[in-house]
Amino acid sequence: MILFHGSNVEITTIDLSKSKKYKDFGQAFYLSAEKEQAQKMAEAKVVQFGGEEAISIFEIDESCLTSGELCVKVFTGYTQDWAEFVFNNRDENQSYLHKYDVVYGPIADDYIGLQMRDYRRNNITFEQFLHNIKYHKGITDQYAFCTQKAVDLLVRL
DSSP: OEEEEEESSOOSSOOGGGSOSSSTTSSOEEEBSOHHHHHHHHHHHHHHHOSOOEEEEEEOOGGGGTSSSSOEEEOOSSOHHHHHHHHHHHOTTSOOOOOOSEEEEEOBOTTHHHHHHHHHTTSSOHHHHHHHTBOOSSOOEEEEEOSHHHHTTOEEO
């Protein structure tokens, strides 16, 4: 399987310690199966941080995601389980660590921080929170490689 990473720098070596904390699926190296999605991310990173658009391409033997070699969590859609997982990973008020090597599922909306605040203040229900954090800008799936064990299986092309 071919996966893409969009950034403002070319990725030659994956260093998980440089990955940001408090992302949808935690501190991880994020990839997409869709080049278009990676391109949009690269464009956004250039606007945000400068530099030049870069798409880094990786390959992984897809069988390792289902063989039991890795601990993999798959979210098939915008479910309550997904929203709770994202909330816990995004919550800077706690140190949530999950056990997964790879997590696959939908992307949360860019304005999730506002939704988390409203939910914490009881201004919205959990159902409203879930509805409001759905990503509405096109392709929505992401792979998060959360451990060195998982990252080591990626081959840069």
